[in-house]
Amino acid sequence: MDDCVTIKKKHLQRPIFRLRCLVKQLEKGDINVVDLKKNIEYAASVLEAVYIDETRKLLDTEDELSDIQSDSVPLEVRDWLASTFTREMGIVKRRPEEKPKFRSIVHAVQAGIFVERMYRKTSSMVGLAYPAEVIVTFKIPVPNLISFAEALEVGYSKYKNPYHNLIHAADVTQTVHYIMIHTGIMHWLTELEILAMIFAAAVHDYEHTGTTNNFHIQTRSDVAILYNDRSVLENHHVSAAYRLMQEEEMNILANLNKDDWRELRSLVIEMVLSTDMSGHFQQIKTMRHTLQQAQGVDKAKAMSLILHAADISHPAKSWELHYRWTMALMEEFFRQGDKEAALGLQFSPLCDRKSTLVAQSQIGFIDFIVEPTFSLLTDSMEKIVMPLIEEATKSESPAFGTPGQNSLGGVSNAEAQRRPGFKSTGDGGAHAENSLATVDLRGFRDNLMKIIQANKERWKELAAEEELGKNVGEQEKDQSRNSTDAQLQEETTRTQNESSQGSDGTTCPPRSIVLQVVSFDTPLSDESSSEKCTISDPNQKDLSDAQQETQSTDPLNGEPKHCKKSEDIVKATEQTEALVQN
Ligand code: AMP
Ligand code: MG
Ligand code: ZN
DSSP, rough: OOOHHHHHHHHHHHHHHHHHHHHHHHHHHHOOOOHHHHHHHHHHHHHHHHHHHHHHHHHHOOSOOTOOOOOOOOOHHHHHHHHHHHOOOOOOOOOOOOOOOOOHHHHHHHHHHHHHTTTTTTOOOOOOOOOHHHHHHHHOOHHHHHHHHHHHHHHHTTTSSSSSHHHHHHHHHHHHHHHHHHSSSSGGGHHHHHHHHHHHHHHTTTTTSSOOOOHHHHHHHHHHHHHTTTTTHHHHHHHHHHHHHSSGOTTTTTTOOHHHHHHHHHHHHHHHTTTOOOGGGHHHHHHHHHHSSSSSSOHHHHHHHHHHHHHHHHGGGGHHHHHHHHHHHHHHHHHHHHHHHHHTTOTTTOHHHHHOHHHHHHHHHHHIIHHHHHHHHHHHHHHOOOHHHHHHHHTTGGGGGGSSSSSSSSSSSHHHOOTOOOOOOOGGOGGGGGGGOOHHHHHHHHHHHHHHHHHHHHHHHHHHHHHHHHHHHHHHHHHHOOOHHHHHHHHHHHHHHHHOOTTSOOOOOOOOOOOOOOOOGGGGGGGGGGSSSSSOOOOOTTHHHHHTTTTTOTSSSSOOOOOOOOHHHHOOOHHHHHHHOO
C-alpha cells in the first residue's frame, strides 16, 4: 500500500471512530450538543478534503470525467465539468448592425502596454493622441486600430449576450495586460509576443453566439459544419477577426513584415484555440509536465496559459465582480436552455433555469478548474521570471529598474538579445513601477489564492441555502402542485429584500436562498448601480485592479460599484426575463 493511501486511511479513521462514538452516546441519550456539533463539523471538513483530493486526482489522471464514482460531486456539476472541460461530448440572422454605446475594447487596447506608453506624449491626432515616432516604432496605423476595434465591438455585440460580449473581451484583455505586468513576464516576451497576447485576448470571443460548442454541434450549425465540430467557436473567433483585417482600413498589421506577421498569426491561433475549455485538462497536464523538465518553458504554451487563466479569472476578483459575471454567464446558459427546450433537445448541463444549482457549480468550478489553473499559472511565472530577476540583480540590468534608469527605455545587451523585437524609446518609456524589481510573485499568488478562497466561501454559504431551498421546494411540490412561478418570484423578492440589506443601506448580492440573475443587457448605463456594496480592503491587490488601470467609465472598471438595490436587481431580472420572452 503506498504512503498516501496509508496516511489518508489514518485521517479517515479518526472521524469514523468519533462518529461511531457519537452514535453510541446518542443511543444512550448521553450527548453534549456542543460536542456533537464540533464532531460533525470535523467530520464534514475531513470528508470535504477527501472529496476535493479524490475528484482532483480523477480529473488529473484521466482526461475524462466519466469514471468519477464519487457521489459527493453533484451529478449535474459532474456532467457539466465533463462536457465542458474535457473532450468528452456532452449533450447537448444577422441583426442590423448597430454601434455599441461603449467602446470598451478601444479602452482596453488603449490601456495596453504600447499604447500606455504612447500616452506619455501627445500629438494632435484626431481622437487619439500619439507621437509620430511612436506610431512609426509600433507600426500600427492608429486610424486602422480605431476602425478595427470598432468592428470588433460590433461583432461582440451581435448576439446581445449577457456574458460573451464586448465587456468580457475588454475584461480579458485588461487582465492579460495586468498579468503580464505584475508577474514580470513582459520582460521575457518580445514586443511582437506582447502584441500577440493583447491581440489574442481582444479577439478571443469575437462574434460569440452565446451558445456553447456542443450546442453548435448538436444543432449542426453552419460553423460546426465548417469547422468539423472541432473548437467550433474558437476557430470562428480567430478566423472572423482575421477576415476583418483583410479590409485595408482595418488592417492593423499592415506594417508588419512577412515573418513577424506569420509569427504573430501562429501565436494568436494557438492561444485562441487553447481557450476551448474542452482542452483544459490536457493543457494543464502538459504544462505541469513541462515545469518538471529542466529545459525552458515553451513560449506559446506559457502565453496560452496566461490567456486561458485570464478567460476564467473572475473568481479571482472581488466578490461583486465575480458574482455579476457568474450570474451573467448563468443567464446566457439559461437562454441556451430555453432554446434547447424549444428545439426539443435535452438541457445541457447548467442550462435549465429551473433546476440549476448555481452555487454548487461555482464551488466545483473553483475547486477543479480555477484554483489549479491559477496555481499552475503562478508556478509557471515563477519558473520563468525568477531567473530573470536573478540575472537582472547581478547585471543591474535596466529592466531591474536601477534608479536613474528606466525599466523599458534603454535596455542592456542581454535584454536586447532576449527581446529581439525591442526598440529603445529613448527617454519616453520610463516605467520604473513596471520593472522587474517591483515584481512580487509571492504577493501576487497569495492575494489571488486568498480572493479565490473567499469567493468560494461565499458560494458555500449560498450552496447551503440552495440545498435548503431545493428541499423546501420539493416538499412544497408534494404539498401543492399549484404554486405558481409568480408566487415564487414574490417570495424571492421578499427574501432578498429582508436578507440583503448591508449596514450602509445598500444591497449585496444576496446571501440568501435565491441566486438572482442580474441583467447584463443594460449594465453600462445603469447609474443606480454605482453604490458601493462592501468595504473591501484597499490594500488588497487582486485582479480587479486590472480593471482599475483603465480610465474607462465602465462600471466594471473600478471599485466595486455593482451592488444594486434589491429592487434594481429585481427590475434587472424582470428586464432579462422580458428579453428572453421576446
Ligand atoms: P470563454 O467562453 O472563452 O469565455 O471561456 C470561458 C469559459 O469558462 C466559459 O464559457 C465557461 O464554460 C467557463 N466559465 C467561466 N466562468 C465560469 C463560471 N463562473 N462558472 C462556470 N463556468 C465558467
Ligand atoms: Mg471562448
Ligand atoms: Zn472568453
